[in-house]
Amino acid sequence: MIKRSITNKLTFIMVLLMSLLLLASMLFMAYSFETYYTRTKKAALAENLETFKKQTPSSAEGFIEAINTFETANGTRLFIFGQNGVLQYMAYGGTRIDGDYIEIINRFFSDLVSDQDLAQSMLDQGKVISREYSRQDGSIRYFLTVGAMPMGSETSIALSISSLYPINEAARTIRNFFVYVFFGGFAVVLTLAFFISRTITRPLRKLTASSKELAQLNFDVGIEAWTQDEIGELSTSLSTLAQNLKSALQELQEKNVLLEQDIEKSQKLETLRKEFIRDISHELKTPITLIEGYAEGLLDGIGENSQQEYLEIILDEAKNMEKLVKDMIEVSYAESEAFSLKITEFSLDQVLKEALAPFQEYQGKDVDFTLDILPGVLIQGDVLKVGTALRNIIKNGISYCDPLQGQKKAVAIRLFEEAEGLKLILRNAPAHIEEEDLQNIWIPFYKKDKSRHRQEGSTGLGLSIIRNVLEKHHWAYTLENDGDGVAFTIVFQNYRRG
Numbered sequence: 001m002i003k004r005s006i007t008n009k010l011t012f013i014m015v016l017l018m019s020l021l022l023l024a025s026m027l028f029m030a031y032s033f034e035t036y037y038t039r040t041k042k043a044a045l046a047e048n049l050e051t052f053k054k055q056t057p058s059s060a061e062g063f064i065e066a067i068n069t070f071e072t073a074n075g076t077r078l079f080i081f082g083q084n085g086v087l088q089y090m091a092y093g094g095t096r097i098d099g100d101y102i103e104i105i106n107r108f109f110s111d112l113v114s115d116q117d118l119a120q121s122m123l124d125q126g127k128v129i130s131r132e133y134s135r136q137d138g139s140i141r142y143f144l145t146v147g148a149m150p151m152g153s154e155t156s157i158a159l160s161i162s163s164l165y166p167i168n169e170a171a172r173t174i175r176n177f178f179v180y181v182f183f184g185g186f187a188v189v190l191t192l193a194f195f196i197s198r199t200i201t202r203p204l205r206k207l208t209a210s211s212k213e214l215a216q217l218n219f220d221v222g223i224e225a226w227t228q229d230e231i232g233e234l235s236t237s238l239s240t241l242a243q244n245l246k247s248a249l250q251e252l253q254e255k256n257v258l259l260e261q262d263i264e265k266s267q268k269l270e271t272l273r274k275e276f277i278r279d280i281s282h283e284l285k286t287p288i289t290l291i292e293g294y295a296e297g298l299l300d301g302i303g304e305n306s307q308q309e310y311l312e313i314i315l316d317e318a319k320n321m322e323k324l325v326k327d328m329i330e331v332s333y334a335e336s337e338a339f340s341l342k343i344t345e346f347s348l349d350q351v352l353k354e355a356l357a358p359f360q361e362y363q364g365k366d367v368d369f370t371l372d373i374l375p376g377v378l379i380q381g382d383v384l385k386v387g388t389a390l391r392n393i394i395k396n397g398i399s400y401c402d403p404l405q406g407q408k409k410a411v412a413i414r415l416f417e418e419a420e421g422l423k424l425i426l427r428n429a430p431a432h433i434e435e436e437d438l439q440n441i442w443i444p445f446y447k448k449d450k451s452r453h454r455q456e457g458s459t460g461l462g463l464s465i466i467r468n469v470l471e472k473h474h475w476a477y478t479l480e481n482d483g484d485g486v487a488f489t490i491v492f493q494n495y496r497r498g
Contacts, residue, residue: 014193015186022185025178038143038164045145045160046128048074053128053149053158060089067091076162077101080151083123085109088156101161104133104142108159123148123155132164140164210242287317341382341472347498348377348386349415352424355390356413359398367398370412376498377415377422381473389469393488396463397428400486404430410485422492429485438479 052070055063067078068091079097080089087097097105108131112119121127128147134140141164149158294310352373363369394411401409412427433441441463470477476491 018189
């Protein structure tokens with residue numbers, strides 16, 4: 001599986017890198033340590049001897065003490081010879097020079113005599129010379145550090161001899177020791193690499209499980225950021241992705257619902273379009289048929305004594321057709337982009353009274369009006385269009401009452417202030433609108449009367465005109481059943497008392 005292969009790969013890479021590091025360290029110690037240590041030792045002895053040969057001995061005992069200090073500090077033997085090869089000074093307790101040292105010293109003086117460049121470099125130029133020698137059998141190697149130093153009026157030779165045997169032995173010991181270090185370190189590295197790899201891949205396995213849940217569109221899966229590193233950032237990003245996908249899915253579902261609603265609305269609009277054409281045809285067909293019939297009757301001389309009545313009927317139907325066309329033009333204009341308002345400040349109570357004036361003739365006969373109008377209220381709006389809307393509201397309130405035999409229609413108009421703002425309520429009773437009709441009543445030509453009996457002065461466009469005027473003014477309005485009546489409510493937010 002993928003999660004196991006990642007663990008194995010990480011373990012293999014870590015073990016390989018650490019093994020290479022151990023191997024490189026072992027090879028360096030095995031093959032470079034001796035050379036590196038020897039070069040460092042030579043450089044240190046040369047520097048220290050350069051410092052030593054600058055000393056001016058005040059006494060033989062003090063000079064020998066300095067030789068002892070030099071030997072202890074540098075792990076070497078130091079001898080002072082004259083240019084004739086005679087030993088002048090050596091450390092305390094020394095009575096003779098060991099055999100190996102005599103051999104090496106004799107070989108150096110032999111080289112000094114035979115090599116003029118060596119003698120000139122050391123004696124004339126005052127340089128510190130480092131040379132390496134081996135025993136006759138080659139078993140032990142030595143290196144000499146030699147420099148000329150003034151001894152009174154003469155020049156002596158300070159000669160330091162160091163054996164390379166301890167260095168060689170240390171190098172062999174290190175090579176042997178590193179074999180055990182390598183295999184032991186390899187086992188430790190293998191164990192640590194395995195557990196470290198599992199520690200690193202554990203959150204990755206959890207992220208894999210979470211991603212599988214996301215692939216199943218389960219966006220409620222919890223994804224925690226276990227660490228503060230790249231894996232933690234990946235966890236945070238994956239959690240953000242899950243939330244974004246969840247929001248996107250919810251938004252998509254909501255849009256699908258809206259799309260379904262739009263499709264349903266489109267189908268309804270198509271149905272309404274067909275009904276609109278049918279309604280127009282119906283509304284125009286009836287007056288045209290009446291006008292045509294009565295006109296033919298007049299031409300044929302039928303009802304000579306009723307000509308006045310026929311002409312009045314023709315005139316009434318022509319006026320109804322004219323009103324229908326005007327209302328259709330008004331609705332079309334109000335729903336177009338060309339519709340504009342001429343905003344002025346006007347007295348709402350005054351416009352309301354003017355809109356009510358044409359219906360005063362009904363007072364006490366067929367309709368009982370009740371008025372409770374707050375005076376001196378000024379609002380901003382198109383006074384002509386607002387007046388038209390108010391007249392249509394009053395007219396619909398009167399037209400769509402269903403009184404019992406001998407009962408009068410009741411229309412109550414209230415204009416008052418409350419917390420929501422200035423509120424206008426027109427309530428007509430007795431009346432009731434079915435819920436289905438409340439949803440569709442704003443549609444042009446829609447009528448509660450399914451039998452489609454023609455109602456005097458009604459074109460079915462009044463509420464459409466009212467709706468367009470109120471929405472263009474951005475005024476809130478409602479139409480709802482209220483007990484045994486129906487209440488039309490308009491709320492005005494911006495107004496002032498005059």
